[in-house]
Amino acid sequence: MAGDVLPGGVAMGRSFESVRMGVKDVSARWLKASRALKKEDQVYGQKVAEMAKKHSSEAFYALDDPLEAAVFSVLVEMMKEKEDKRE
Numbered sequence: 454m455a456g457d458v459l460p461g462g463v464a465m466g467r468s469f470e471s472v473r474m475g476v477k478d479v480s481a482r483w484l485k486a487s488r489a490l491k492k493e494d495q496v497y498g499q500k501v502a503e504m505a506k507k508h509s510s511e512a513f514y515a516l517d518d519p520l521e522a523a524v525f526s527v528l529v530e531m532m533k534e535k536e537d538k539r540e
Contacts, residue, residue: 475519476526480505483523504530 480502487498505523507530516522 472513472517472519472522476505476513476523479519479523501527 483505484499484502487495487502490498504527506526508522508526513522516525
C-alpha cells in the first residue's frame with residue numbers, strides 16, 4: 454500500500470529519486486548547520502555537506518535511507534582524501 458512505513462521509518466516503494474532528494478535535503482541542512490560553527494570550522498562543515506552528494510548513483514541506488522547514503526558518501530570521500538595525502 455502506498456504510504457506504508459517499514460520498521461526503522463523506511464517507506465515502502467521508495468524510489469531512487471526520493472533517496473536522492475532526501476540526501477539533497479540532508480546536505481542542505483548540513484550546509485545551514487555549518488553556518489553555526491566557529492568561523493574557522495565553517496569551511497569544513499561546507500565541505501562535508503558537499504561530500505554528501507558525491508556518490509549519487511552508487512550509494513543512492515544501494516541504500517534506502519537518505520542519511521545513511523549521505524554519511525556513506527562522506528566516509529568514502531574522507532577515505533579517498535586520506536589516501537591522496539599518503540601518496
